[in-house]
Amino acid sequence: MRIGVLTSGGDCPGLNAVIRSVVHRAVVDHGDEVIGFHDGWKGLLEADYRKLDLDAVNGILARGGTILGSSRVQPAHLVGGVERAKGHVADLGLDAIIPIGGEGTLKAANLLSQGGLPIVGVPKTIDNDISSTDVTFGFDTAVTVATEALDRLKTTAESHQRVLVVEVMGRHTGWIALHSGMAAGAHAIVVPERPFDMDELTARVGERFEAGKRFAIVVVAEGAKPREGTMEFRSGGKDEYGHERFTGVANQLSVELERRLGKEARPVILGHVQRGGTPTAYDRVLATRFGWHAVEAAHRGEFGMLTALRGTEITMVPLARAVESLKTVPADRYAEAECVL
Numbered sequence: 001m002r003i004g005v006l007t008s009g010g011d012c013p014g015l016n017a018v019i020r021s022v023v024h025r026a027v028v029d030h031g032d033e034v035i036g037f038h039d040g041w042k043g044l045l046e047a048d049y050r051k052l053d054l055d056a057v058n059g060i061l062a063r064g065g066t067i068l069g070s071s072r073v074q075p076a077h078l079v080g081g082v083e084r085a086k087g088h089v090a091d092l093g094l095d096a097i098i099p100i101g102g103e104g105t106l107k108a109a110n111l112l113s114q115g116g117l118p119i120v121g122v123p124k125t126i127d128n129d130i131s132s133t134d135v136t137f138g139f140d141t142a143v144t145v146a147t148e149a150l151d152r153l154k155t156t157a158e159s160h161q162r163v164l165v166v167e168v169m170g171r172h173t174g175w176i177a178l179h180s181g182m183a184a185g186a187h188a189i190v191v192p193e194r195p196f197d198m199d200e201l202t203a204r205v206g207e208r209f210e211a212g213k214r215f216a217i218v219v220v221a222e223g224a225k226p227r228e229g230t231m232e233f234r235s236g237g238k239d240e241y242g243h244e245r246f247t248g249v250a251n252q253l254s255v256e257l258e259r260r261l262g263k264e265a266r267p268v269i270l271g272h273v274q275r276g277g278t279p280t281a282y283d284r285v286l287a288t289r290f291g292w293h294a295v296e297a298a299h300r301g302e303f304g305m306l307t308a309l310r311g312t313e314i315t316m317v318p319l320a321r322a323v324e325s326l327k328t329v330p331a332d333r334y335a336e337a338e339c340v341l
């Protein structure tokens with residue numbers, strides 16, 4: 001069998017672990033050939049690739065990022081690119097393509113799959129918002145990084161009697177905010193799923209100071225917004241990929257909290273540090289399992305499918321179902337966190 005693999009969309013710790021696992025399972029166990037397309041879908045559309053053998057994946061398990069490079073592709077480019085991609089797949093004699101990606105990549109994978117390409121998807125995102133899998137690799141690493149940062153920020157916040165508003169990633173969902181906030185014992189967690197009431201948030205933070213506490217940590221997901229009418233809020237419109245352009249919710253929140261409480265407040269934006277560096281052991285294992293199962297699915301001819309973690313088992317789910325909706329933070333999960341804030 002000849003397999004093409006690519007990584008697309010925002011990078012994520014664990015991508016290299018999937019690539020390595022695909023190569024090991026395919027080349028060593030099945031005697032397959034594997035090629036890696038450069039820079040995501042772009043590589044497939046431009047037939048820009050290299051051969052991946054055991055040497056090529058040697059020593060990459062613990063390395064962050066992706067040895068293949070990644071890029072975001074505008075959906076409009078792909079619509080016109082299905083025939084081009086099909087041509088390259090035929091010319092290269094590929095029997096299967098394994099794209100590793102998040103929401104946008106999987107939508108593109110579904111489109112290409114419906115166009116007749118033999119695709120087995122692997123989900124990835126630090127945001128953990130792919131609905132068909134219990135967990136995506138990258139999430140555990142991002143939460144670990146954010147938690148460590150929050151732990152560190154507590155000591156400086158306390159020294160200066162400040163409110164620190166810490167912005168973590170999470171475009172549409174608040175999983176990183178929820179988990180890191182719970183793990184670090186934050187005093188408020190703000191997620192996109194629940195527009196925040198600025199009056200309530202101010203009261204919660206204010207009560208801490210009234211109770212004699214010297215600092216407060218507010219964790220906010222980058223995509224969070226205030227409940228209408230509770231605060232003036234600047235939105236940034238959309239970028240060329242159709243994604244919302246963030247204007248810094250932490251900046252706006254900290255200015256407002258400082259004004260309302262008369263306490264010094266500072267924004268801290270963790271940004272891409274959450275996506276960089278070595279994956280945690282959990283993410284390496286999950287990524288490795290996904291790679292193994294993607295190769296097996298390809299050998300069974302199970303195309304148009306996606307690897308997914310359900311409980312402790314890896315299963316295959318239809319790509320079309322996986323892209324229907326995002327996995328958001330449910331109210332009961334938020335309630336569990338709120339009780340310990």
Ligand code: F6P
Nearest residue numbers: 010102125126127169170171275
């Ligand atoms: O989807 C993963 C993610 O890290 C989001 O949390 C974040 O909004 C986005 O990617 C950032 O994308 P970029 O690196 O293109 O700015």
